[in-house]
Amino acid sequence: MAERTVKILYIASTFGHLAAFHRPYLRWFAARGCEVHAAAAGEPDTLDGVSRMIALPFEKSMASPRNLAAAVRLRRLLREEGYQMLSLHTALAAFFARLAVQGMGAKRPCVMNTVHGYLFDAHTPPAKRALLLGAEKCTARVTDYLLTMNRQDREIAETHRLGRRIYATDGMGVDFSRFQPATPAQRAAARRSLGIPEDALVLVYAAEFSGRKNQAMLIDAMTGLPENVWLLLPGRGALLEACSARAKAGRAAARTVFPGFVPDMERCYHAADVCVSASRSEGLPFNIMEAMHCGLPVAATDVKGHEDLLRDTGAGLLFPHDDTAALARAVRALAAADRRRAMGAAAHRSVQRYALERVFPQLTGLYAQALDGWLEQQGGNVS
Structure with a gap:
């Protein structure tokens, strides 16, 4: 494993999102010996592998001052905890988390943003599209890995260079064990x-x-x-x-x-x-x-x-x-x-x-690649 404790921070708009889509990956990081924290709004859920739950005051409106307060708190938290990786989910939380990262310098964490669906496309009213696309553009330079899960979002990301490295994925993977055709x-x-x-x-x-x-x-x-x-x-x-x-x-x-x-x-x-x-x-x-x-x-x-x-x-x-x-x-x-x-x-x-069993090795392979590469760049490594 690592010569030092590797710390990962998962961030989403709500704890419910993390509970619904990310449990297998939280457990995977913990099994590799990482210390995993989770930050979101709402009532904290029990998440296997997560050692610290951090409440943030995210609100759905981009203009809410509470979101800026969440970014300020995150900036302080990043400096205090010294995370090696941020795993970002949901558009609003990902934007304000990347605002918190900007200006941190060479010792900032690796930022992996998973796009669960940009809230704009070619049919979005021009003013709204310009605002939302502009938010992605202004945080692109601190987006080290950008994971998309549908064709249109991949094309948007590649056309506007919204991340340093852009990967197309098959989503987060679905556990289909309960969902079988009915008798x-x-x-x-x-x-x-x-x-x-x-x-x-x-x-x-x-x-x-x-x-x-x-x-x-x-x-x-x-x-x-x-x-x-x-x-x-x-x-x-x-x-x-x-x-x-x-x-x-x-x-x-x-x-x-x-x-x-x-x-x-x-x-x-x-x-x-x-x-x-x-x-x-x-x-x-x-x-x-x-x-x-x-x-x-x-x-x-x-x-x-x-x-x-x-x-x-x-x-x-x-x-x-x-x-x-x-x-x-x-x-x-x-x-x-x-x-x-x-x-x-x-x-x-x-x-x-x-299916989860097909997607899981794809995503964890990307996570390992990103984390190992970042730690090597910073002077450490993981096994």
């Missing part, structure tokens, strides 16, 4: 538990209720779909109550189910016939990949992240963002059971490349 008995039991008729055509969209996820579009589309179509919307978030009220005001309230937070999400996929998404932007969405592994075909907006999973795979249909009529056409096209079965089988096959 007839599992399907029937799942529908009974959710109050959904056995003969319904069920659409499922598992996501945080937010403007970006755009559940409102699906709710509006339900009024123009046949009476046998049901919409299942598990999740929680700031817009849950507004979406529930929107459904009640429409004609499809009885066919729209809000089960809230669901710890056994495989039950919702087992109850469904089609996975849908109305999201405005994605990185590489776990919810769709889990549904695909359960053998569900997908109807989703033609945005980054979705196109990587669906274009040329035979796993589903893409439709223009915010086009309710196009969504309804996609759902009607998937009403035929034979077509759903064929696309569901293609979905199950094509999503295997994103």
Whole structure:
């Protein structure tokens, strides 16, 4: 192992993000003998391998003064702790963490930023795009390793040179062990538990209720779909109550189910016939990949992240963002059971490349390369 203790700091907007996507990698660093700390907003979760949890006052608004306060605290923390690597996740936290790194000089830590989806693309309003792209450009020179997980983000990063070294990855890897195609008995039991008729055509969209996820579009589309179509919307978030009220005001309230937070999400996929998404932007969405592994075909907006999973795979249909009529056409096209079965089988096959057991060695290889190279540059090494 190392001649000195190697210290790693994981940073994200929330501890929930770290708990959801990074547990295997936190354990991996700890198993190599590294001292691993985690910094984020929200209630600290129990994370195996993490020896210190650090609360930061991140808020979703980029303009919030609390985010600058978080950057100031991080700058002090970096000097006190002497981390060798920062592993950055989520756009807001990554930006303010890199602000904290700027100006630290030659002894600064190695910075690895994993892009879980830039919050802009070619269709973003020009002023917003300029602001968000400008934030990435001004922190690019302290971004030693930049990991992207979809085609459009990789092209953005390479075109604008948003990192010193840019690598395309297959995301963080998904543990598919719970997400298998349903047996007839599992399907029937799942529908009974959710109050959904056995003969319904069920659409499922598992996501945080937010403007970006755009559940409102699906709710509006339900009024123009046949009476046998049901919409299942598990999740929680700031817009849950507004979406529930929107459904009640429409004609499809009885066919729209809000089960809230669901710890056994495989039950919702087992109850469904089609996975849908109305999201405005994605990185590489776990919810769709889990549904695909359960053998569900997908109807989703033609945005980054979705196109990587669906274009040329035979796993589903893409439709223009915010086009309710196009969504309804996609759902009607998937009403035929034979077509759903064929696309569901293609979905199950094509999503295997994103399995945790395949992605884990790719990412840990990059982590080892970055850390070993940085320590050698700084006069140390790891075994």
